[in-house]
Amino acid sequence: MxxxxxxxxxxxxxxxxxxxxxxxxxxxxxxxxxxxxxxxxxxxxxxxxxxxxxxxxxxxxxxxxxxxxxxxxxxxxxxxxxxxxxxxxxxxxxxxxxxxxxxxxxxxxxxxxxxxxxxxxxxxxxxxxxxxxxxxxxxxxxxxxxxxxxxxxxxxxxxxxxxxxxxxxxxxxxxxxxxxxxxxxxxxxxxxxxxxxxxxxxxxxxxxxxxxxxxxxxxxxxxxxxxxxxxxxxxxADGRLLLGAARCLPLPAPLRRAVSAALRRAAASAVPAPALAVLAAGGRLVTAARQRALAEGGRLCASDLHLLLNLLGSGAGAGEVWTPVCLPRFNPDGYFYAYAAALGEEEDGGGGDSAVTLILLSTEREGFYAAAGCRRRLEETLRAQGCLGELGAAVRGGAGYGPARAGAPELRHFLYKPLEGPEEMQQLPQFTSPELEEPYASEEEQHRLFDLYHYLHSRVHSPHRPLRLLYHVAEKETLLAWVTSKFELYGCFSPLVTKAGAIGVLTKLLRWLKKEEDWLFIRYPPPYCAAPARPEGAESEG
Amino acid sequence: MGRDLGRHESFNESSLLQSAKPQLPMGMAQKATPGTSLEGIRPTYLYKVVLLGSTSVGKSSLAYRYVKNDFKESLPTVGCSFFTQTLNLEAGTVKFEIWDTAGQEKYHSVCHLYYRGAHAALLVYDITNKETLNRAKLWLRDLEKEFLPDEIVIALVGNKTDLAADREVATEEGEEFARTKGLLFMETSAKSNHHVNDIFMAIVSN
Missing domain, CATH: 3.30.450.70 (Beta-Lactamase)
Incomplete structure (x- = not known):
C-alpha cells in the first residue's frame, strides 16, 4: 500500500x-x-x-x-x-x-x-x-x-x-x-x-x-x-446499475414462451395498444413486449425499464394503479401513462413480493379502461392455459437459483451479462446472477462483495487502460473479471482457488449458462403491431 | 367476492336501493346495467366513489381495508389506484368503483379525469394533523366547483382514530364543519377497522 x-x-x-x-x-x-x-x-x-x-x-x-x-x-x-x-x-x-x-x-x-x-x-x-x-x-x-x-x-x-x-x-x-x-x-x-x-x-x-x-x-x-x-x-447489492441491464426471473422456456405470446396478443388487441407491456415479479423481468413502432425506434433503455420497475414493480396489492410516468432516456420531457396491477389477485389472495405485476405504458391519458381490459384478457388467457397458477408457483417457490446450481463448488457468486444473442434480446439488455448465499447472507458482506464488483468493473472498463481479464485476490475471496465481445462475467471464488482453477470454473460456468440460456433469459422479447400505430411515441406533456 | 351481509344488518337495504336508483343520471360513462343471476333478475348498480385528501392521511388504507379487509403499511400512492368491490344485497348488486387518488398535487390533473361521474366523494383527513383538515376544506371547494350539490354525496372522514392519543382535531370540530357544509361525517380507523364499512355504506344509502 x-x-x-x-x-x-x-x-x-x-x-x-x-x-x-x-x-x-x-x-x-x-x-x-x-x-x-x-x-x-x-x-x-x-x-x-x-x-x-x-x-x-x-x-x-x-x-x-x-x-x-x-x-x-x-x-x-x-x-x-x-x-x-x-x-x-x-x-x-x-x-x-x-x-x-x-x-x-x-x-x-x-x-x-x-x-x-x-x-x-x-x-x-x-x-x-x-x-x-x-x-x-x-x-x-x-x-x-x-x-x-x-x-x-x-x-x-x-x-x-x-x-x-x-x-x-x-x-x-x-x-x-x-x-x-x-x-x-x-x-x-x-x-x-x-x-x-x-x-x-x-x-x-x-x-x-x-x-x-x-x-x-x-x-x-x-x-x-x-x-x-x-x-x-x-x-x-445488485448488478442492475453496475451492468446497466435488467435482471431476469429464471423460468422454464415453454412457460415463458406461452406467457410472452399471451402478453403480446393481449397488448396488440387493446385499443389503444400500449406502447410497452412488461411482466415482472419482485423487480425481476418475466417478459416484456413492445409495439413494433417503438421497438424500431431503438433499444429500450435498461435504465428506463429499471426506473419503471422501481416505481411500479412492487406496488402490488394497491389496486390497479394509473399514473403519468416519464422515461427520461426515451424522452425526458414527455409523459407516458402507466398502468400497473397484480395478475391473478383472486387465486393468489396474498400478493406481496411474490405477486406478478403487469405494467402497461400507454400514450393516452384516458387509457385506463383499455389497459384494465388488456389485463383482464391476459388473465383469462393465462388462466385458460393454466399458466397463471404455474407462474405464481414459479415465483413463490424461490424464483432464483443458488450458485451451486452451475455445478462448481468453488464458485460463490457471479454476475453474467451476455452481449450477443438474437436481435430482440440485444434490445433488452439483461443479466443473471445467483441468489446471495453464505458467506454473503448478511447485508454487510453483500456490500463488501459489491464493493469488490464495483472495483473490478471500474478496472476492466477503465477509460485509460481497459482490461479483458482481471484476477484479483481479496482478503476473504478471489475474483475474476472476464470481458469479451460476447459477454461480461464477474466470478467470486473461495480464497483458495488458483488462477488456472478460476478460469477453469468460469469456462465450466459459461457452458452451463449457454445450456440454460432459455431458462435464464428472455431470448425473444416479442414485438407486436398495433392497429393504430403511434410512431411518435410519448405524447408531449401539455 | 360476496361480502358478508351480516355486517350490514343495521342498514335498510330496500331504502338503500330506492335512493341509489335515481342517483344514477343517464348519459354517464357508467350506467346502471341490470344484470341477471341465478335467482332471477337482480339489478346491478355501479357506484363510483373518489377518495380525496392530503398525502398519508390513509386514503389507500381505507380502500384496502374496505376491499380486502386487511391493513398494511403502504408506500404513498402514485397517480391513482382503482379498486372494485361488489356488494350483494337482497334486492340487487352494488358494484363499487373506488378511485383512490394520490395526495400529491402533481397527480391532480390525471386523477381529475376520473372524478367525472362520481356518485360520492370521501374527503379524508388525519385526526392527528390539523393541516390535513384545512386541505380537505380546499378539496371541498374544488368539488363544489365541479359538481352541483345534489349530484354527489360528500362525506368528511377523520381517519386514524387508533392514534387518538395524538389527536389534533377534536371530533366536534370535524362534525361542526361537516354540519355547516351539509356533509356526512364519520371518524374511522383503517388500522383497527373502525367504521370503515359503515362509511361506505353510509354514502351509498344517503
Missing part, C-alpha cells in the same frame, strides 16, 4: 480541465482558500435555515476532510489484498434519524439532492429539513468554484469520495465510503436524477424553478422519497 499522498497515480481518472478537487494532490493556495472561505459562505446561506451554526461546522468537517488518500492501483492479474471495507451499523432509515449522531456520519453512503437556491429536496438518511444548513454548505462550495469559472466534480479524501453532479436546476451530491469510483457514483446520481425526472419530467422541473427560484420541490416530490430510497438500497 502506498502511503497517503505519496502515490502519483490515483484510482479516479483525472482528465485535464475536468476539475477533480483533491486538496492533497493540489497543495496550492487555491484549494486552501476554498477551505478557509467556506465557513463564511456557509453562514450566509445557513442563516435562513433553522440549523445551529456550531452543528454546521461539525458537519462541514465530516464531509470535507481535506486529506487525500489515493487508492492503490495494482497490476492486472496481480494478487493484491484489498483493505477491508469499512462497514456501517445496520440501522434503518428513518426521517427521525438524528443527523448530529455519529451513526449518521458513519453511513456507508449519503445522497443529497438540493435546488440551486440551496433548498433541500432529498436526503437518503435523516430528515432533509434538519440538513438544510449542511446542504447550504454544499451549494456554497459549488457556487464558489463556479464563480471562479470552474466546476467542482469530486473530492477524494482518505476514506470518502464526494461527488457533485449538477443537473439542470438540481444539484446531486454523493458522500460515499464504498469502493465505488467517482465515475460510478456519478452514474448512480444520474440514476437518482432520472428517477426524479420519471415523476416530474425535465420540463416540469425547469418550469417550476423558472417561476420561482426558491421553490420547494418537495411539494411536488412528496411521497417520492420512498421511491428514491428503494432505488438506492436496491442498487447497493
Amino acid at each position: 502506498a502511503a497517503p499522498g505519496s502515490s502519483p497515480r490515483d484510482g479516479t481518472p483525472e482528465r485535464p480541465g475536468e476539475g477533480v478537487m483533491s486538496p492533497a494532490r493540489h497543495p496550492s493556495g487555491e484549494d486552501e482558500e476554498v477551505a478557509a472561505e467556506l465557513p463564511a459562505a456557509m453562514m450566509s446561506l445557513g442563516r435562513h435555515h433553522r440549523g445551529e451554526e456550531e452543528e454546521d461546522e461539525e458537519e462541514e468537517e465530516a464531509v470535507t476532510s481535506p486529506a487525500c488518500h489515493p487508492s492503490e492501483e495494482e497490476e492486472a492479474a496481480a494478487a493484491v489484498a484489498l483493505p477491508a471495507a469499512v462497514t456501517s451499523p445496520g440501522c434503518r432509515r428513518g426521517a427521525e434519524e438524528d443527523v448530529t449522531a455519529a451513526g449518521w456520519r458513519c453511513r456507508r453512503k449519503h445522497v443529497f439532492v438540493l435546488s440551486e437556491a440551496g433548498k433541500p429536496i432529498y436526503s437518503r438518511h435523516g430528515n432533509e429539513e434538519a440538513l438544510a444548513a449542511t446542504m447550504g454548505v454544499m451549494m456554497a462550495l459549488v457556487s464558489f468554484i463556479q464563480s471562479g469559472g470552474n466546476a467542482i466534480r469530486a473530492i477524494c479524501s482518505e476514506d470518502r469520495t464526494l461527488v457533485f453532479e449538477q443537473r439542470g436546476p438540481l444539484l446531486l451530491v454523493s458522500v460515499s465510503r464504498t469502493r465505488q469510483t467517482a465515475a460510478q457514483l456519478r452514474r448512480e446520481l444520474a440514476f437518482v436524477h432520472e428517477q426524479i425526472l420519471s415523476l416530474l419530467t425535465r420540463g416540469g422541473i425547469a418550469r417550476v424553478f423558472a417561476r420561482r427560484r426558491g421553490y420547494d420541490l418537495r411539494r411536488l416530490l412528496a411521497g417520492a422519497e420512498a421511491v428514491l430510497d428503494r432505488l438506492l438500497s436496491g442498487a447497493a
Whole structure:
C-alpha cells in the first residue's frame, strides 16, 4: 500500500480541465482558500435555515476532510489484498434519524439532492429539513468554484469520495465510503436524477424553478422519497446499475414462451395498444413486449425499464394503479401513462413480493379502461392455459437459483451479462446472477462483495487502460473479471482457488449458462403491431 | 367476492336501493346495467366513489381495508389506484368503483379525469394533523366547483382514530364543519377497522 499522498497515480481518472478537487494532490493556495472561505459562505446561506451554526461546522468537517488518500492501483492479474471495507451499523432509515449522531456520519453512503437556491429536496438518511444548513454548505462550495469559472466534480479524501453532479436546476451530491469510483457514483446520481425526472419530467422541473427560484420541490416530490430510497438500497447489492441491464426471473422456456405470446396478443388487441407491456415479479423481468413502432425506434433503455420497475414493480396489492410516468432516456420531457396491477389477485389472495405485476405504458391519458381490459384478457388467457397458477408457483417457490446450481463448488457468486444473442434480446439488455448465499447472507458482506464488483468493473472498463481479464485476490475471496465481445462475467471464488482453477470454473460456468440460456433469459422479447400505430411515441406533456 | 351481509344488518337495504336508483343520471360513462343471476333478475348498480385528501392521511388504507379487509403499511400512492368491490344485497348488486387518488398535487390533473361521474366523494383527513383538515376544506371547494350539490354525496372522514392519543382535531370540530357544509361525517380507523364499512355504506344509502 502506498502511503497517503505519496502515490502519483490515483484510482479516479483525472482528465485535464475536468476539475477533480483533491486538496492533497493540489497543495496550492487555491484549494486552501476554498477551505478557509467556506465557513463564511456557509453562514450566509445557513442563516435562513433553522440549523445551529456550531452543528454546521461539525458537519462541514465530516464531509470535507481535506486529506487525500489515493487508492492503490495494482497490476492486472496481480494478487493484491484489498483493505477491508469499512462497514456501517445496520440501522434503518428513518426521517427521525438524528443527523448530529455519529451513526449518521458513519453511513456507508449519503445522497443529497438540493435546488440551486440551496433548498433541500432529498436526503437518503435523516430528515432533509434538519440538513438544510449542511446542504447550504454544499451549494456554497459549488457556487464558489463556479464563480471562479470552474466546476467542482469530486473530492477524494482518505476514506470518502464526494461527488457533485449538477443537473439542470438540481444539484446531486454523493458522500460515499464504498469502493465505488467517482465515475460510478456519478452514474448512480444520474440514476437518482432520472428517477426524479420519471415523476416530474425535465420540463416540469425547469418550469417550476423558472417561476420561482426558491421553490420547494418537495411539494411536488412528496411521497417520492420512498421511491428514491428503494432505488438506492436496491442498487447497493445488485448488478442492475453496475451492468446497466435488467435482471431476469429464471423460468422454464415453454412457460415463458406461452406467457410472452399471451402478453403480446393481449397488448396488440387493446385499443389503444400500449406502447410497452412488461411482466415482472419482485423487480425481476418475466417478459416484456413492445409495439413494433417503438421497438424500431431503438433499444429500450435498461435504465428506463429499471426506473419503471422501481416505481411500479412492487406496488402490488394497491389496486390497479394509473399514473403519468416519464422515461427520461426515451424522452425526458414527455409523459407516458402507466398502468400497473397484480395478475391473478383472486387465486393468489396474498400478493406481496411474490405477486406478478403487469405494467402497461400507454400514450393516452384516458387509457385506463383499455389497459384494465388488456389485463383482464391476459388473465383469462393465462388462466385458460393454466399458466397463471404455474407462474405464481414459479415465483413463490424461490424464483432464483443458488450458485451451486452451475455445478462448481468453488464458485460463490457471479454476475453474467451476455452481449450477443438474437436481435430482440440485444434490445433488452439483461443479466443473471445467483441468489446471495453464505458467506454473503448478511447485508454487510453483500456490500463488501459489491464493493469488490464495483472495483473490478471500474478496472476492466477503465477509460485509460481497459482490461479483458482481471484476477484479483481479496482478503476473504478471489475474483475474476472476464470481458469479451460476447459477454461480461464477474466470478467470486473461495480464497483458495488458483488462477488456472478460476478460469477453469468460469469456462465450466459459461457452458452451463449457454445450456440454460432459455431458462435464464428472455431470448425473444416479442414485438407486436398495433392497429393504430403511434410512431411518435410519448405524447408531449401539455 | 360476496361480502358478508351480516355486517350490514343495521342498514335498510330496500331504502338503500330506492335512493341509489335515481342517483344514477343517464348519459354517464357508467350506467346502471341490470344484470341477471341465478335467482332471477337482480339489478346491478355501479357506484363510483373518489377518495380525496392530503398525502398519508390513509386514503389507500381505507380502500384496502374496505376491499380486502386487511391493513398494511403502504408506500404513498402514485397517480391513482382503482379498486372494485361488489356488494350483494337482497334486492340487487352494488358494484363499487373506488378511485383512490394520490395526495400529491402533481397527480391532480390525471386523477381529475376520473372524478367525472362520481356518485360520492370521501374527503379524508388525519385526526392527528390539523393541516390535513384545512386541505380537505380546499378539496371541498374544488368539488363544489365541479359538481352541483345534489349530484354527489360528500362525506368528511377523520381517519386514524387508533392514534387518538395524538389527536389534533377534536371530533366536534370535524362534525361542526361537516354540519355547516351539509356533509356526512364519520371518524374511522383503517388500522383497527373502525367504521370503515359503515362509511361506505353510509354514502351509498344517503
